[in-house]
Amino acid sequence: MPAPKPAYDRVLLKLSGESLLGRQAFGIDFRTTQAIAQEIKEVHGLGVQIAIMIGGGNIFRGVRGAAEGVERVSADQMGLLATIMNGIALQEALEKIGVMTRHVSALEIRAIAEPFIRRRVLRHLEKGRVIIFSAGLGSPYFTTDTAAALRALEIKAGAILKATKVDGVYSADPLKDPKAKRFNRIRYIEVLKRGLEVMDATAISLCKDNKLPIIVFSLKKRGNIQRVVLGEGIGTTVY
Numbered sequence: 001m002p003a004p005k006p007a008y009d010r011v012l013l014k015l016s017g018e019s020l021l022g023r024q025a026f027g028i029d030f031r032t033t034q035a036i037a038q039e040i041k042e043v044h045g046l047g048v049q050i051a052i053m054i055g056g057g058n059i060f061r062g063v064r065g066a067a068e069g070v071e072r073v074s075a076d077q078m079g080l081l082a083t084i085m086n087g088i089a090l091q092e093a094l095e096k097i098g099v100m101t102r103h104v105s106a107l108e109i110r111a112i113a114e115p116f117i118r119r120r121v122l123r124h125l126e127k128g129r130v131i132i133f134s135a136g137l138g139s140p141y142f143t144t145d146t147a148a149a150l151r152a153l154e155i156k157a158g159a160i161l162k163a164t165k166v167d168g169v170y171s172a173d174p175l176k177d178p179k180a181k182r183f184n185r186i187r188y189i190e191v192l193k194r195g196l197e198v199m200d201a202t203a204i205s206l207c208k209d210n211k212l213p214i215i216v217f218s219l220k221k222r223g224n225i226q227r228v229v230l231g232e233g234i235g236t237t238v239y
């Protein structure tokens with residue numbers, strides 16, 4: 001049987017910091033990180049070029065710090081550093097199983113990660129290296145979702161694959177409202193109008209203006225990244 005053909009040549013996978021939590025309430029669960037790395041390796045093996053934007057919410061979120069009285073810019077800087085720690089963990093996990101990677105940070109931290117130079121990142125991808133983007137956009141008041149949207153556009157990814165805890169976009173929080181309905185497809189404008197929690201409004205607007213599809217899917221079921229890449233129609237497509 002011929003190998004299944006991916007629906008995308010190049011994707012940007014957005015992993016929240018929470019995806020590395022496993023059963024923990026805080027921090028990095030290395031077994032979970034390794035399991036995610038294994039899934040990424042399988043998708044990479046299909047010949048898909050992969051860049052990952054890693055979040056930091058498992059360690060620190062700027063808004064939380066700000067709510068507790070830390071100056072917002074300082075709090076966001078702590079959040080940015082959290083994403084770099086996650087980036088190191090993910091890089092370790094991928095390289096342990098033989099996947100070549102490059103960690104690219106938007107904050108200059110040369111002993112740990114490369115700076116973002118678009119042409120260099122494109123070259124890495126063409127050479128089959130998985131890119132791990134950390135430190136979002138390197139500026140406060142942004143999220144790693146917005147950073148994911150911008151980098152996806154810059155590297156001309158075919159889609160953003162937004163891995164979450166739920167299996168798509170719902171009309172309400174499915175964990176709270178049993179009547180919540182799941183969408184197979186939904187327009188960007190609907191997401192914005194209804195204030196649905198997919199990605200923040202800046203990220204959605206950027207995708208909308210540039211017609212970059214977002215596929216929201218659950219990372220909880222093993223093999224889902226591959227299902228999305230093979231175009232199996234799981235999750236919700238925001239278009």
Ligand code: UDP
Pocket residue numbers: 015016017018054055056057058060061062063075076077078079080082083135136137138139140141142143144145147
């Ligand atoms: N952050 C920031 N600028 C960026 C991206 C992230 O200041 O461009 C900070 C912000 O404080 C945020 C934290 O880093 O709360 C972690 O990122 P995010 O909340 O997006 O992580 P996720 O929810 O994906 O785990």
